[in-house]
Amino acid sequence: xxxxxxxxxxxxxxxxxxxxxxxxxxxPVFMPVGTQGTIKxxxxxxxxxxxxxxxxxxxxxxxxxxxxDVIKSFGGLNRFVGFDGPILTDSGxxxxxxxxxxxxxxxxxxxxxxxxxxxxDHLAGDLHLFTPxxxxxxxxxxxxxxxxxxxxxxxxxxxxxxxxEGVMKTIRWLDRSxxxxxxxxxxxxGIIQGGVFKDLRRESALMSLERDLPGYAIGGLSVGxxxxxxxxxxxxxxxxxxxxxxxxxxxxxxxxDVLKAIGLGVDMFDCVAPTRMARTGTLFTSFGRLNxxxxxxxxxxxxxxxxxxxxxxxxxxxxxxxHLFNSEEITAYILATIHNLRFYKRLMDGAxxxxxxxxxxxxxxxxxxxxQYKEGxxxx
Amino acid sequence: xxxxxxxxxxxxxxxxxxxxxxxxxxxPVFMPVGTQGTIKxxxxxxxxxxxxxxxxxxxxxxxxxxxxDVIKSFGGLNRFVGFDGPILTDSGxxxxxxxxxxxxxxxxxxxxxxxxxxxxDHLAGDLHLFTPxxxxxxxxxxxxxxxxxxxxxxxxxxxxxxxxEGVMKTIRWLDRSxxxxxxxxxxxxGIIQGGVFKDLRRESALMSLERDLPGYAIGGLSVGxxxxxxxxxxxxxxxxxxxxxxxxxxxxxxxxDVLKAIGLGVDMFDCVAPTRMARTGTLFTSFGRLNxxxxxxxxxxxxxxxxxxxxxxxxxxxxxxxHLFNSEEITAYILATIHNLRFYKRLMDGAxxxxxxxxxxxxxxxxxxxxQYKEGxxxx
Numbered sequence: 001x002x003x004x005x006x007x008x009x010x011x012x013x014x015x016x017x018x019x020x021x022x023x024x025x026x027x028p029v030f031m032p033v034g035t036q037g038t039i040k041x042x043x044x045x046x047x048x049x050x051x052x053x054x055x056x057x058x059x060x061x062x063x064x065x066x067x068x069d070v071i072k073s074f075g076g077l078n079r080f081v082g083f084d085g086p087i088l089t090d091s092g093x094x095x096x097x098x099x100x101x102x103x104x105x106x107x108x109x110x111x112x113x114x115x116x117x118x119x120x121d122h123l124a125g126d127l128h129l130f131t132p133x134x135x136x137x138x139x140x141x142x143x144x145x146x147x148x149x150x151x152x153x154x155x156x157x158x159x160x161x162x163x164x165e166g167v168m169k170t171i172r173w174l175d176r177s178x179x180x181x182x183x184x185x186x187x188x189x190g191i192i193q194g195g196v197f198k199d200l201r202r203e204s205a206l207m208s209l210e211r212d213l214p215g216y217a218i219g220g221l222s223v224g225x226x227x228x229x230x231x232x233x234x235x236x237x238x239x240x241x242x243x244x245x246x247x248x249x250x251x252x253x254x255x256x257d258v259l260k261a262i263g264l265g266v267d268m269f270d271c272v273a274p275t276r277m278a279r280t281g282t283l284f285t286s287f288g289r290l291n292x293x294x295x296x297x298x299x300x301x302x303x304x305x306x307x308x309x310x311x312x313x314x315x316x317x318x319x320x321x322x323h324l325f326n327s328e329e330i331t332a333y334i335l336a337t338i339h340n341l342r343f344y345k346r347l348m349d350g351a352x353x354x355x356x357x358x359x360x361x362x363x364x365x366x367x368x369x370x371x372q373y374k375e376g377x378x379x380x
Numbered sequence: 381x382x383x384x385x386x387x388x389x390x391x392x393x394x395x396x397x398x399x400x401x402x403x404x405x406x407x408p409v410f411m412p413v414g415t416q417g418t419i420k421x422x423x424x425x426x427x428x429x430x431x432x433x434x435x436x437x438x439x440x441x442x443x444x445x446x447x448x449d450v451i452k453s454f455g456g457l458n459r460f461v462g463f464d465g466p467i468l469t470d471s472g473x474x475x476x477x478x479x480x481x482x483x484x485x486x487x488x489x490x491x492x493x494x495x496x497x498x499x500x501d502h503l504a505g506d507l508h509l510f511t512p513x514x515x516x517x518x519x520x521x522x523x524x525x526x527x528x529x530x531x532x533x534x535x536x537x538x539x540x541x542x543x544x545e546g547v548m549k550t551i552r553w554l555d556r557s558x559x560x561x562x563x564x565x566x567x568x569x570g571i572i573q574g575g576v577f578k579d580l581r582r583e584s585a586l587m588s589l590e591r592d593l594p595g596y597a598i599g600g601l602s603v604g605x606x607x608x609x610x611x612x613x614x615x616x617x618x619x620x621x622x623x624x625x626x627x628x629x630x631x632x633x634x635x636x637d638v639l640k641a642i643g644l645g646v647d648m649f650d651c652v653a654p655t656r657m658a659r660t661g662t663l664f665t666s667f668g669r670l671n672x673x674x675x676x677x678x679x680x681x682x683x684x685x686x687x688x689x690x691x692x693x694x695x696x697x698x699x700x701x702x703h704l705f706n707s708e709e710i711t712a713y714i715l716a717t718i719h720n721l722r723f724y725k726r727l728m729d730g731a732x733x734x735x736x737x738x739x740x741x742x743x744x745x746x747x748x749x750x751x752q753y754k755e756g757x758x759x760x
Contacts, residue, residue, distance in 0.1 A: 037703060041710040045691065066678065066703040073679045074699070082695045298446065299453045311425065315462045319454070323417060323446040330421040330713055 002086075002145055002187035002214055004246040004267075010360035012238070012265040015352045018246060020086040020145045021185045022078070023053055027246065028262045028351055030344045031056040031088060031270040036065065037081045040275050041333040042341070044083045050310070050338065051345045056088045056270045057081075059138055059148075060095035064121050068141055076143030086145035088270075090250070091135045091191075093117065094219075097153045112152060112169070132173040136180035136188070144186065148217065149177035151191040156224035163195040166220075167204045178211065189215040189248065196229045198236045205240045215246040218266075222251040231260055238265040255284060255347055256371050262351050263364050274344045278336035281325045284343040288373025292336070296375070297322045310342035311335075382466075382525055382567035382594055384626040384647075390740035392618070392645040395732045398626060400466040400525045401565045402458070403433055407626065408642045408731055410724045411436040411468060411650040416445065417461045420655050421713040422721070424463045430690070430718065431725045436468045436650045437461075439518055439528075440475035444501050448521055456523030466525035468650075470630070471515045471571075473497065474599075477533040492532060492549070512553040516560035516568070524566065528597065529557035531571040536604035543575040546600075547584045558591060569595040569628065576609045578616045585620045595626040598646070602631040611640055618645040635664060635727055636751050642731050643744050654724045658716035661705045664723040668753025672716070676755070677702045690722035691715075 001021065008015040018025040032039045032047065034057045039047055047055065057077060062068075066080075074080035077087055096110060099122040111118040116131030132150045139147040150173050152166035170193050182188060190208035194200035208216060218237050221230045234249055241247050248268035249261050258269050274284070281293045285305035290297075292304065300318035312321070312335040324332035347367070354363030383399040384407075398405040412419045412427065415438045419427055427435065437457060442448075446460075454460035457467055476490060479502040491498040496511030512530045519527040530553050532546035550573050562568060570588035574580035588596060598617050601610045614629055621627050628648035629641050638649050654664070661673045665685035670677075672684065680698035692701070692715040704712035727747070734743030 036707040036709060037700070038709050038711040041714075043691070043711060043714060044695070061707075065707055066699070070679055070699060070703070074681065074697070080697070080700055080703075082697075082700060299450055301454065311423070315424070317454070317460070317462075319446070319450060320417070320460055320462060323450070323460075327416040327441075327445055329416060329418050330710055331418040331423060333710055334421075334423060334714065 001184060004215065004244065006243055008356045008358070010355040010358045011263065013262050013351070013355045013360040013364075014243075014265055014267055015355040016246065016267060018054070018086075018268075022084065022086040022145060025054040025086065026352060027267040028258075028348055028355075029054055029268050030258065030348050031268065032275065032341055032344075033058075033270055033272045034081070034083075034087075035272075036061045037077070039337075039341075041279060041330070041337040042275075044081070046311075046338055047083070047341075048085075050342050051349070052341070053085050054088060055083065055085065056090065057142075057144070058092070058095060059089045059135060059142070060092035060099070062089075062142070063092060063138055064123055068138055072141050076141065078143055087142070088146035089139050089142055089144035089148065091148040091150045092130055092138075093135075093150050094153050094251070096130060097155075114169070114172075116150065116173075132176040133180045136177050136182065140180075140182050140186065143183070146215070147182060147186050147188045149174050149188060149191060151193060151219055153220055153223075154193070154195060156195070158195065160197055160200070163193070163197055163200055166195075167193050167200050167207075170204065171207045174208065174211065187214040189213055189217050191217045191219040191250070192237050193220045194233070195220060196225050196233055198232065201233050201236050202240065205237045209240065209242070213245075215248060215268075216241050217248040217250050219250045221249065222253055222257075222271075227257060227260075230257065231264060234261055234266060235264045255344070256368060258344075258347065259351065259364055259367055259371075263360065274340035275337050278340040279333045281332070281336065283336060284340055287370055288375070289371075290375045292318060292321045293325050294322070294375060304339055305343070308339065308342060308346070310339050312339040312342075381564060384595065384624065386623055388736045388738070390735040390738045391643065393642050393731070393735045393740040393744075394623075394645055394647055395735040396626065396647060398434070398466075398648075402464065402466040402525060405434040405466065406732060407647040408638075408728055408735075409434055409648050410638065410728050411648065412655065412721055412724075413438075413650055413652045414461070414463075414467075415652075416441045417457070419717075419721075421659060421710070421717040422655075424461070426691075426718055427463070427721075428465075430721050431729075432721070433465050434468060435463065435465065436470065437522070437524070438472070438475060439469045439515060439522070440472035440479070442469075442522065443472060443518055444503055448518055452521050456521065458523055467522070468526035469519050469522055469524035469528065471528040471530045472510055472518075473515075473530050474533050474631070476510060477535075494549070494552075496530065496553075512556040513560045516557050516562065520560075520562050520566065523563070526595070527562060527566050527568045529554050529568060529571060531573060531599055533600055533603075534573070534575055536575070538575065540577055540580070543573070543577055543580055546575075547573050547580050547587075550584065551587045554588065554591065567594040569593055569597050571597045571599040571630070572617050573600045574613070575600055576605050576613055578612065581613050581616050582620065585617045589620065589622070593625075595628060595648075596621050597628040597630050599630045601629065602633055602637075602651075607637060607640075610637065611644060614641055614646060615644045635724070636748060638724075638727065639731065639744055639747055639751075643740065654720035655717050658720040659713045661712070661716065663716060664720055667750055668755070669751075670755045672698060672701050673705050674702070674755060684719055685723070688719065688722060688726070690719050692719040692722075
């Protein structure tokens with residue numbers, strides 16, 4: 001059972017709590033991405049210390065490696081990976097469409113059938129079929145507390161007809177998913193598609209809402225559209241979803257995106273940005289973004305962010321971090337990942353506090369202002 | 381000031397304490413190697429949690445990157461890297477000989493002059509001159525508590541004449557090093573050379589001992605000689621060094637080597653083995669070594685070592701670690717490094733306890749027996 005309770009609202013922004021049998025999660029919430037069963041370059045101990053209660057893992061990756069047999073023999077993902085909080089897993093659909101395409105001869109490699117999606121994986125090139133029933137069964141074995149149904153992800157730039165077809169197939173697949181078996185501790189969310197076509201988004205939302213699900217995801221965004229298109233698409237959906245249901249904007253995003261989407265009433269986010277960018281040396285701070293490899297930091301004794309309470313900022317200088325990056329030390333990726341994830345967590349905590357004290361718009365405006373700086377210099 | 385006090389002895393094995401102004405270090409001690417200012421794939425927080433009080437850093441690497449200016453501006457290595465315990469630095473000589481050789485056209489790249497060693501670095505190929513005075517000055521700026529003098533490292537297989545020449549130059553360089561300025565908190569050790577020639581080892585030792593230094597390193601080993609040759613070379617030196625002086629066997633070694641050398645009276649060790657092998661998936665356990673990538677561990681729910689108290693063994697299965705290695709996750713390297721370092725620390729703790737309870741020979745025999753297993757199978 002996953003239950004959402006709305007706690008406070010400030011303009012359209014919402015503060016709430018997701019209750020699961022593995023613990024409560026305060027919203028708005030950002031989920032770090034643990035693609036292959038770990039958040040990259042960090043241990044679960046640090047994930048907990050940073051304050052994260054809910055994480056995302058990818059069905060596609062875990063299905064390929066270590067494989068469902070191994071996870072089944074451990075009685076589920078929690079015990080296999082050694083994390084005792086709730087896990088949300090996606091359906092694998094997005095990876096089928098994005099990763100399989102990377103292989104040569106893609107055109108013949110992903111076939112969207114009525115039955116499901118046939119694809120060759122990006123590792124060995126083997127042929128697989130993901131059906132709505134199969135991906136629910138995989139996630140049942142995983143023991144994911146929040147489960148996502150198989151959906152059709154259409155590329156950005158697809159015709160309205162193609163998007164419409166995807167929306168209709170996604171609903172038919174949702175109905176098949178709903179008939180598949182899950183455990184009582186698990187909750188199946190719906191995924192609303194429709195690309196950047198507002199009428200299709202509304203149609204997809206209304207059809208999903210008829211199924212009265214415990215939560216709704218907004219999918220198919222952050223795939224190349226402008227920030228404005230992304231936010232407008234999220235907005236038309238948020239307007240329709242009843243207040244008491246959590247809204248999850250999949251794969252979003254940069255701090256600015258997250259902050260703006262919270263302002264539209266989104267409750268849940270996931271994105272590889274903080275961890276992936278950390279590994280390239282791009283660090284988020286209270287005064288904008290900086291690339292720690294920059295030579296201006298060679299002797300900089302200050303922490304990455306003087307307002308940050310993370311292990312990295314409390315103990316190390318920009319100069320040391322720059323040195324570790326230039327020396328390609330794994331420790332660089334560890335320290336940067338800790339910092340960026342803490343930045344996201346504090347952003348969410350700040351947003352929540354502002355919502356509760358009914359001052360979200362002020363918080364949003366001030367934070368967006370600061371995020372426009374890069375290496376301390378305003379970027380227009 | 382670095383002071384050594386002998387606390388107990390069991391056969392030839394010794395338990396003592398190295399006292400520095402940055403804390404006390406119990407011996408026998410294994411120093412993790414922080415080549416470029418960090419132990420690879422681990423944070424200082426974990427290094428402390430694992431119980432390490434003394435670490436090694438490499439002068440050659442830090443001199444090249446971030447460079448002496450940066451470290452000077454931080455007032456030394458401790459503040460730059462964010463570690464508050466004593467640091468031992470080598471002289472850079474070993475890296476000059478080993479790393480510079482990797483470059484094409486090596487023959488003309490390292491010139492051993494009376495003045496010092498002229499070399500081209502392995503990064504940019506720039507020309508540098510390390511003199512005895514210069515490397516002492518570098519380490520003075522680093523603030524290393526234990527300082528190593530420049531020495532001549534002769535390749536394994538060199539003629540007796542070459543080795544003899546290296547021994548004599550090493551002594552002349554030691555005398556120049558002794559005239560260079562250090563801070564009162566720092567101690568300069570002597571390095572005894574002589575390859576695998578026992579008479580040269582004795583000659584080098586006796587000349588070094590005349591200088592009455594606070595500690596003696598046994599250098600030029602672990603470069604290709606057999607374990608027997610290595611141990612015999614260490615033994616002839618240990619016999620000559622007065623009881624009250626610490627003995628440091630540089631670059632050694634594997635657990636078996638360390639254990640046998642402790643039995644000859646060696647007090648200090650450093651080696652990249654635990655950290656480097658961790659990153660390849662080779663893990664040390666109380667029941668021998670295992671390669672965690674092995675398919676036999678695919679569903680193995682047991683910890684790497686059921687007798688180990690490290691974070692990795694307390695929280696994760698062999699199957700999960702294998703999965704992380706196969707997925708090339710940085711987290712794999714973190715968890716494996718934590719475990720292997722903890723293994724070495726417990727080995728040293730066990731040796732010390734055995735020495736204090738005067739049962740070192742029993743401990744050594746039993747431990748060597750267990751170390752002969754691989755993946756739980758005895759290897760002859």
